[in-house]
Amino acid sequence: MSSINIKSQEVQIREVRLGSITGFEGTAGELVRCARAGKLQDSVRSFSQCMGCSSGNAFCQLSMIRDAAIINHAPVGCSGDFFGFNFVYRVGQMERNLPPATGRYFNSNIEEKDTIFGATAKLGETVRQVYERVKPKAIFITTSCASAIIGDDIEAVANQMTDELGIPVIGCYCEGFKSKIWTTGFDSAYHSIVRKLVKPPKKKTNNVNIINFWGSHIFDELLEPLGYKADYIVPFSTVADLEYISEAAATIQICPTLGTYLGAALEQLYGVPEIKAPPAYGIPGTDAWLRELGKVLKREKEIEEYIQKEHSRVLPILEEYRRKLQGKTAYITAGAAHGHALIALLRELGLKVQGAAIFHHDPVYDNADPASDALAHDVNTYGDVHNYNVCNKQAYELVNILNKVRPDIMIARHGGMTLWGAKLGVPTLLIGDEQFGFGYQGVLNYAERILETIDNREFVTNLAKHSTMPYTKWWLEQNPFSFLGGNIDVEVY
Amino acid sequence: MLKFIEQPRYSCAIGAQQTVVAIRRGVPILHAGPGCSSKVSSLIGQGEGYAGGNTIPCTNAGEAEVVYGGEGRLRNVIDGAFKVIDGDLYVVLTGCTSDIVGDDVGRVAGEYRSQGKPIVYAETGGFKSNNYKSHETVVNAIIDQYVDAFNKGGAFKKGLVNVFATIPYQDPYWNGNLKEIKRILEGIGLKVNILFGNDSQGVEEWKTIPHAQFNILVNSWAGLGIVRHLEEKYGTPYIQFPYLPIGGIETSKFLRQVSGFGELDDKKTEDFIRLEEEKYYSFIERTADFMLEFRYGIPRRFYTILDASYSIGFSKFLLNELGILPEKQYVIDDTPEEFRESVKLQFSKISDLRSAEVVFSIDGGAIQEEIRQSPPKNRTLILGSGWERDLANDLKADLLIISAPVTYRLVLNCGYAGYNGGLRAIEDIYDRVLNTYR
Numbered sequence: 001m002s003s004i005n006i007k008s009q010e011v012q013i014r015e016v017r018l019g020s021i022t023g024f025e026g027t028a029g030e031l032v033r034c035a036r037a038g039k040l041q042d043s044v045r046s047f048s049q050c051m052g053c054s055s056g057n058a059f060c061q062l063s064m065i066r067d068a069a070i071i072n073h074a075p076v077g078c079s080g081d082f083f084g085f086n087f088v089y090r091v092g093q094m095e096r097n098l099p100p101a102t103g104r105y106f107n108s109n110i111e112e113k114d115t116i117f118g119a120t121a122k123l124g125e126t127v128r129q130v131y132e133r134v135k136p137k138a139i140f141i142t143t144s145c146a147s148a149i150i151g152d153d154i155e156a157v158a159n160q161m162t163d164e165l166g167i168p169v170i171g172c173y174c175e176g177f178k179s180k181i182w183t184t185g186f187d188s189a190y191h192s193i194v195r196k197l198v199k200p201p202k203k204k205t206n207n208v209n210i211i212n213f214w215g216s217h218i219f220d221e222l223l224e225p226l227g228y229k230a231d232y233i234v235p236f237s238t239v240a241d242l243e244y245i246s247e248a249a250a251t252i253q254i255c256p257t258l259g260t261y262l263g264a265a266l267e268q269l270y271g272v273p274e275i276k277a278p279p280a281y282g283i284p285g286t287d288a289w290l291r292e293l294g295k296v297l298k299r300e301k302e303i304e305e306y307i308q309k310e311h312s313r314v315l316p317i318l319e320e321y322r323r324k325l326q327g328k329t330a331y332i333t334a335g336a337a338h339g340h341a342l343i344a345l346l347r348e349l350g351l352k353v354q355g356a357a358i359f360h361h362d363p364v365y366d367n368a369d370p371a372s373d374a375l376a377h378d379v380n381t382y383g384d385v386h387n388y389n390v391c392n393k394q395a396y397e398l399v400n401i402l403n404k405v406r407p408d409i410m411i412a413r414h415g416g417m418t419l420w421g422a423k424l425g426v427p428t429l430l431i432g433d434e435q436f437g438f439g440y441q442g443v444l445n446y447a448e449r450i451l452e453t454i455d456n457r458e459f460v461t462n463l464a465k466h467s468t469m470p471y472t473k474w475w476l477e478q479n480p481f482s483f484l485g486g487n488i489d490v491e492v493y
Numbered sequence: 494m495l496k497f498i499e500q501p502r503y504s505c506a507i508g509a510q511q512t513v514v515a516i517r518r519g520v521p522i523l524h525a526g527p528g529c530s531s532k533v534s535s536l537i538g539q540g541e542g543y544a545g546g547n548t549i550p551c552t553n554a555g556e557a558e559v560v561y562g563g564e565g566r567l568r569n570v571i572d573g574a575f576k577v578i579d580g581d582l583y584v585v586l587t588g589c590t591s592d593i594v595g596d597d598v599g600r601v602a603g604e605y606r607s608q609g610k611p612i613v614y615a616e617t618g619g620f621k622s623n624n625y626k627s628h629e630t631v632v633n634a635i636i637d638q639y640v641d642a643f644n645k646g647g648a649f650k651k652g653l654v655n656v657f658a659t660i661p662y663q664d665p666y667w668n669g670n671l672k673e674i675k676r677i678l679e680g681i682g683l684k685v686n687i688l689f690g691n692d693s694q695g696v697e698e699w700k701t702i703p704h705a706q707f708n709i710l711v712n713s714w715a716g717l718g719i720v721r722h723l724e725e726k727y728g729t730p731y732i733q734f735p736y737l738p739i740g741g742i743e744t745s746k747f748l749r750q751v752s753g754f755g756e757l758d759d760k761k762t763e764d765f766i767r768l769e770e771e772k773y774y775s776f777i778e779r780t781a782d783f784m785l786e787f788r789y790g791i792p793r794r795f796y797t798i799l800d801a802s803y804s805i806g807f808s809k810f811l812l813n814e815l816g817i818l819p820e821k822q823y824v825i826d827d828t829p830e831e832f833r834e835s836v837k838l839q840f841s842k843i844s845d846l847r848s849a850e851v852v853f854s855i856d857g858g859a860i861q862e863e864i865r866q867s868p869p870k871n872r873t874l875i876l877g878s879g880w881e882r883d884l885a886n887d888l889k890a891d892l893l894i895i896s897a898p899v900t901y902r903l904v905l906n907c908g909y910a911g912y913n914g915g916l917r918a919i920e921d922i923y924d925r926v927l928n929t930y931r
Binding site: 475 | 544550556576620886
């Protein structure tokens, strides 16, 4: 059954829709096999540290639509992430030569009395005043634990205000307590865009949707010679841009953890083909991805030429890097699909991946196509990964593992994780730009940065000497998965 | 009245997790939804600290905890926290989910406390208040449920004071400010429980709170609930200095008031003030010719878009010590109605010659719109937050970021309180002014 249903105001959470999990220890191969064999059994941690929540990830995608306003219907603390995204938005404006603009983000300020009487009247009036102040092309309302538990009918307010104001006022249901997988928030944001903004196509264009965060525009030089135009969505799009993403020739995702829902929705609803091969990380992965792209865009000959040209350019340099990185060890912590991509990249470079702590696992994406399984691609191309741990940002497990594994380098792809490598004296690298490692050039980009990081030991050595460790000695000596699964108390809940 | 907020500058009640992080080896344990903690950290956190940021234990309450209650889950996480995190004091803080559902968190925390564990709890569901208010709730909870158990009664210790000033982390410069406040109070002969940050002795210091001769509140209103509570509980008198003392005039005034209130050695106080003022004004003298002669323009007007304590403190400092004149002053901390008159009173006598108009508003967007509608005629200094970047650019004003979110600055031990803070403020303001010339 398709997971796309735009008649419903909410998208189902990933646990239900895709059978995604947040707790697993074993090897990558085992996880892939289990995922293909049936429903995955999730493991619960009896002890846990704070994570992220859907509302932040929904906001991440909505907050940089250039002519929309966002109202977070929540107590003020839920809007603590406004400024961080505003900062990213403004840096992105600089990179794209856009005029400076501050994100138009509002908090409806749910207070104690609202939890008794409801806050829909307040929300409606807030929408009205925000419209007066900003005159946006659309208003998104993101929800919160509080608004959901008190039972505010946000859809009714949104519909009523859409009629009154004549612009789309759209509910985005992303309350934090609903899912343990914060990337569910991406799905919420995309669902709200697809069900209320995107229009059926009137024609077909030569645009290719690139579902991304706010990374560099590396797809221009690939697509332009093929006669296509890269359209980077959703951040930095306008409301009008988004209305016509249904007319694109194809959809590329830089990371299916991010774009699974939108990619599948555009294909299933409007026939925009989604490139289903795992994103282009590592040489064989890039070959396969490019060939699928060539097929979908009907440019197979040009793509083959491109592949040949790039191979002859990149492979000799890659050999050189492999020689330098021979025998080095690495540990990875990252979000799901991007983590799989990094595993491919590192192994392409000849590093030994000693293990990985990956935030969640989607056994299948919304396109229901096993060909998109990037972890299976890793295992099939480069062999199994031992010590593969599905772990939603639980720093205590990571510290425990790193303390034992002591790799030559830790690669992290989420804020707040790098510190633990550095505190233990392990050179640690975080690359913010997801596109940095993409394609053939991406392998070389990473190689250069890894060499530089491994070489630069002074800072981490000194930091390790002077660092405090909030974890008990007892804990550092335990099995890192001591709190994972099997706890009867947890089973009750 | 509608109270929506464009551009939030403070957090909700659970923002008081940072109050706990600011206590040496303090560990917050959140019984809340999965994203609450990281949203607080994103607005006012300054890295992990000891056990802040991603280290903070949390139940990550989900659908099951909302439907069936989350006490069992909380027990598991508390058990784990004691085993895994090496702390001196554990503070359970509830979020919206738990407070609406009605978990009996007090009972759960109480069970551990009765086993001798250093654990307290406070209800901090986001809808209950903001973090200016909940800072009081959490500090009082620690006093009642932890500190009090060590109180053997007896006479107070002469010269020992507890200091409550700006809210740790909500004030980005809290650590630097506390350091200076402690330094100057020690200078006039007091022994100071500063309670938060690097210059505190952690829980050992907290345990002596009941023995203080008196309490000092350096804040317009946030923290009054603490000193009043201590007065009721232990009979400790308090003195309130209703803003942050910045620079020579106000810092000396602050020290004299404290000295008088505590009946300290007058001579010692005056000697200390004289020495400090000598140093302080020797630097001011050096800059006076620059301020009088610099022909290319330095700010002549200022706006503050700050919380009450900072807004009053800086207004007095800028006017009386730097000769910059006040435009409208915006107080953004949702000052409770009962304290607004006293804040207005401070602005009404901001110098011997002048008053300043004050507006209470939590809506940064509305404040900026108002300023844009009647832009000042002279070069202007704005003391605000990172949200004021475009406003400052458009008005060609100089912006010094004082309020959260500070994202454009990296803060370590910088502080603006006291004599040293005044000098630092002058450096920072004119650094930004001079930096505008090519």
